[in-house]
Amino acid sequence: MSEYSNPLPSSSTSKGSSEQSDRANGIHAPSSVLPLKRAKLNSGEDSIRNNFGTPLQTRVASPCTLNPPIDFDGLSWPSQGARSRIEQTPEEAKARELRIAGAVKTILSELGEDVDREGLLETPERYARAMLFFTKGYEDNIRDVIKRAVFEENHDEMVIVRDIEIYSLCEHHLVPFFGKAHIAYIPNKRVLGLSKLARLAEMYARRFQVQERLTKQIAMALSEILKPRGVAVVLEATHMCMVSRGVQKTGSSTTTSCMLGCFRDQQKTREEFLTLLGRH
Numbered sequence: 001m002s003e004y005s006n007p008l009p010s011s012s013t014s015k016g017s018s019e020q021s022d023r024a025n026g027i028h029a030p031s032s033v034l035p036l037k038r039a040k041l042n043s044g045e046d047s048i049r050n051n052f053g054t055p056l057q058t059r060v061a062s063p064c065t066l067n068p069p070i071d072f073d074g075l076s077w078p079s080q081g082a083r084s085r086i087e088q089t090p091e092e093a094k095a096r097e098l099r100i101a102g103a104v105k106t107i108l109s110e111l112g113e114d115v116d117r118e119g120l121l122e123t124p125e126r127y128a129r130a131m132l133f134f135t136k137g138y139e140d141n142i143r144d145v146i147k148r149a150v151f152e153e154n155h156d157e158m159v160i161v162r163d164i165e166i167y168s169l170c171e172h173h174l175v176p177f178f179g180k181a182h183i184a185y186i187p188n189k190r191v192l193g194l195s196k197l198a199r200l201a202e203m204y205a206r207r208f209q210v211q212e213r214l215t216k217q218i219a220m221a222l223s224e225i226l227k228p229r230g231v232a233v234v235l236e237a238t239h240m241c242m243v244s245r246g247v248q249k250t251g252s253s254t255t256t257s258c259m260l261g262c263f264r265d266q267q268k269t270r271e272e273f274l275t276l277l278g279r280h
């Protein structure tokens, strides 16, 4: 595990010919590029696209494209306050919970509820604890998640774990989205204990997410940990913000995928994966 004790070079996750296209998407853009990019944005450049081919109107600063998958201390794309949550004393944790509960009380009374009626009495504290649980993935350390489950193994066939249950929170509406993740990789002399694939998915799901980023983070982290020949992640999820409000398309689900390395470069590998998933 000593390899995780040092900062990892930001370009090390992209493998083979996927590296160039990842760069083109701004993934792991070296930090020295960023000020230049901002300067260009601020200079009123009238071209509608920047160096990365991204339309200027879109927000490119997704944490998983600007930062390496694993930080110097083993955290992976932590939230701004993740380290203060990890380092807090029990008293500080209690104070945090009470502050969240206070805010929830405000929401309830603004919604017209009587916060003193019996059914709601302990709801704010309960909700605070639930939210801390739903977002606990920010605090997870890759070293603890992986433990000693990376093995040297001369296996070079596709490994697939299907139907990993996922529960996450949509960061736009703070309501759940949930479904199944399918994770595959083709090893390059190293394999990961199978249950760790589910742990990895859980680590990124227990955060505020968009499904696309969750998919990408699982794939990029696995790629960083194992340096495999390729990684593929497919996520199928139902979003409560979509099925329970607005258009109310009950039963609709969203599928996202992220293919890296040989899954991206080789159609045959990709097709084998999709066939094994029963999608072809």
Ligand SMILES: [Zn+2]
Binding pocket: 170, 171, 172, 173, 174, 239, 241, 242
């Ligand atoms: Zn939403």
